[in-house]
Amino acid sequence: MKKTLLVLSALTIGISSVITPVTATAALPQSVNNQQVPSLAPMLEQVTPAVVSIAVEGKQVSKQRLPETFRFFFGPDFPEEQIRERPFRGLGSGVIVDADKGYIVTNHHVIGGADKILVQLHDGREVSAELIGSDEMSDIALLKLKDVSDLTEIKLADSDKLRVGDFAVAIGNPFGLGQTVTSGIISALGRSGLNIENFENFIQTDAAINSGNSGGALVNLNGELVGINTAILGPNGGNVGIGFAIPVNMVKNLTEQIIEFGEVKRGILGVQGGELTSELAEAFGYETNHGAFINQVMPDSAAEKAGLKAGDIIVSVNGKQIRTFGELRAKIATLGAGKDVSLGIVRDGKELDVTAKLQEASINKVKADSLHEGLAGAEFANTTSKDNAKGVKVTSLQENSEAARYGLREGDIILGVNRQPIRNLGELRKALDKKPSVLALEVKRDNSILYLIIR
Structure with a gap:
């Protein structure tokens, strides 16, 4: 029988089951034979104020490709796709991790696409929250409460x-x-x-x-x-x-x-491999099948510079045991680019330790439509060391789009917005969250600096 894997969503929850009342029973004793009955209540009284409920509202945008018959009857200018927006509401949970700064951790899928985020605290207070940043690939999001005191962190x-x-x-x-x-x-x-x-x-x-x-x-x-x-x-x-x-x-x-x-700067080791089977472990002189087997080391990667070789078995990261290749991949990706990582390996039956400096993974691209309507049609990414500039790069641009009409070109690097320096996508997103009526973009194009005005 095929198993179904369900990711908990933040959709509206309807409860249709019948709730059956039960009769009252006698209270349980506080002690038995003069010994206190174990209870989680004292611990929970300290912890539960740090867990919050989250309600979100937003719009789901869907695209439906229209039949060619429509284009035949209405001409080539008729759009190929129909865009629909449907409002949605969702419920989820969150955890206060910094009471002083009002930081709350939740899942990306709880707040994904939300225009409004409302947090209900344990004491009943309802407070608006802003999204600091999120990472869809690991399903983590960070929120910040505004002007709230007397919070409890975990x-x-x-x-x-x-x-x-x-x-x-x-x-x-x-x-x-x-x-x-x-x-x-x-x-x-x-x-x-x-x-x-x-x-x-x-x-x-x-x-x-x-x-x-x-x-x-x-x-x-x-x-x-x-x-x-x-x-x-x-x-x-x-x-x-x-x-x-x-x-x-x-x-x-x-x-x-x-x-x-303002975003996750994902680290990369530069290896390809898979799970360590008992047959592989025996063939490579390793007694158990816990670990990540390396079958290829990428040229000029952090792994090659650290001396890793095909056939190595990675058994620990920063002194912590690794059970599977998937666990290795997740830990490396979330440690962050530029971090030094200590790897325990088995090579020819011998245990060795190597240190690698993680490189930055291929950065995620962001469609600019969600940032500002005047930038629609562009796709952005953080610059790399090869660009010789810190900022946000235009990686692709649709012809006749809003961004193209305002003068943006593929390869342009945005260095600032309204005299505010921009070093990455997170800073650009924060600058545009203020919804300025006019954008004065400081742009590096080849070896020149120019300003583009977007209204």
Whole structure:
């Protein structure tokens, strides 16, 4: 039977099941044989104020290709596609990680496409939030609350120290019911290959997770955050005891990059490989099948400069064991470009340690339509060292588009907006979030500097 993998979405949640009332029962005793009954209540009283509910509103834009018959009857000027906008509302959860700055971590899919983000705190206050940045490939987003005091933040654990069998508690807003707590254990670590996200290194838990728990907290018995709940495995979208969370160490790396750069500057090692099978392990003199097998090292990559070779088995990253190639890929991608990483490898049956300086992965391109209507038709990306300039590069441009009519050209590098320096996409996005009526773009074209005015 084919299993269905469901990513928790931020769509409106409708509850159609019948809620059956139950009769009251006698209260449980506080102690048995003069011994206190174990309870999670004291820990949860400290932690639950740091978990919030998130409501979003926005528009979903869809494109429908029209039949050629329409173009035959109405002429070549008739558009090939019909664009539709549909309003949507969604619910999810989030976790306060910095009370002083008002930072909240949630999933990208909770706030993706949202025009309005409203956060409900544990004490009932409702506050608007702004999006600082997000990363769709790892499904992490960072929000900031405006002008709010008396917040409670959650302490971060070291998710690399988790063990299968550790107790875990999930906190979130399932089905829009309000804050709910469920408990279980850590069922597995380093889960990948689920095709939920591009970079997968999930914590698996049997703590009940349902729609609306997305972006909520997975904590240990000390009340420390170990992961951000993100998905479930279930044929009908309901809890079957298999939920997944993004490890907090991975979340911390990503959010630090978003705060510093406005986006994730993904690191790359420059290797290709796969999972280590028992046959490969035996052939290469390795006793277990935990690790990532390298079958190719890319020329002039961080891996080649560090001395890695095809046939090496990477068994640890920064002293932490690696179980699969997917786990290696996720950890490297989220550590950040320019970081030094210590790799434990097995070569010809011998254990070695090497250090690599991660290079920057191919940067994500952004369609400028979502940034400003006057830039529609352009596609932007961060510059690289080859461009000899810090800014945002026009990587492609549609003919007769708004951006082209205003004078932008492919290869142009935007250095500033309205006299404000722009060094990356994050800074450009922040400058345009202010919705200025006129854009004065400082542009580097070949060896010249010019200004383009966009209204």
